[in-house]
Amino acid sequence: MIEDELREAFARHEAQAPALGPLRRAIDGLAARRRRRRAVTRTGAAAVAVALALALPVQLWRGQFEVPLPLGVGASDTVAPSGPLNLLLLGLDRRGTMRDSRADTIMLIHLPADGSQAYLVSFVRDLATDLPGFGKIKINGAYTLGGVEAARNAVQRLTGIRADAVAEVEFDALRGVADALGGLPVCLPQRITSQHTGAVFPTGCRDYTGTQVADLMRQRRDLPHGAYDRDRIGQRVLLGLAAKAGSRSLLSDFGLVSQLARTPGITLHAGDLSLLGLAMRLNRAEAGDIVGISQPTYNGTKIGGVFYEQLDPAVAPRLFQALRDDTMGAFAQAHPDWVLQE
Structure with a gap:
């Protein structure tokens, strides 16, 4: 009697169970999305991540539709996002633990929807801001x-812009x-003249080594x-980096890609954004179309x-x-006084 009741119970539950095929596909899809999310938040995420982390609208996609990059993203992901994009760059002076690290360079890279140019908007590190739980601080202290x-969040409170991706770049990684x-x-x-090494960097255009940079x-x-x-x-x-990378056919040089992939000190947080899609999107702007924006003086x-430091009360809201x-x-x-001059 008990055995018959158990058989009937199993039969009822079997009839109510969902089809395994769609369930399996849904589980596989979720696992793939999680793998991609882990792949785009890591240190040394190959050449595209390096380009994004350094906020370069470089020529990453000049006719190269077969990309030799182990980024963990497939062809279905390579869709360039539409609309304006904002990438937050944090240049870090890393000294031991997090509490010894400072975001001495804070830059919001704005890519217009029409792809006409790219704008590098710098925020001085001593800019006053309010951090919940801490009160008034300098903005580099938020990191x-x-x-x-x-x-x-500090940049979002300041500008009203939520960055679509964030890059941490240690100065030594450069x-x-x-x-x-x-x-x-x-x-x-x-x-x-360097306050650290005494090296002299003359007026004009020069090629500099990594140590000099x-x-x-x-x-x-x-x-x-x-x-x-x-x-x-x-x-x-x-x-300079945009100009140099744009002249190197970066994605077609697998040896260079492998070397860049081993560069420590660069971490990209792109969420669900596709790295290759972002590369396609970044390609719309030439190196000569990058415009630097910053407050001209104290x-x-x-x-x-x-x-x-405080932002100009009249011009900053317009920015x-x-x-x-x-x-x-x-x-x-x-x-024009806020625009980087050649």
């Missing part, structure tokens, strides 16, 4: 206190990337506008005995509105 998401590309051309408007990116003292000038140096390095104040409205071209024309 130190709360990591990537705290830094992303050394390996620059050397792998055979050095970088960087154009400087003035002579700079890493040194140059740290300079701010004795410059007319301090950290603002350092941010402009960072923009000039990215311009606007400091003391709050509670601590010196902070953030232009980012939200995807009208950065009009902003650059209206405010």
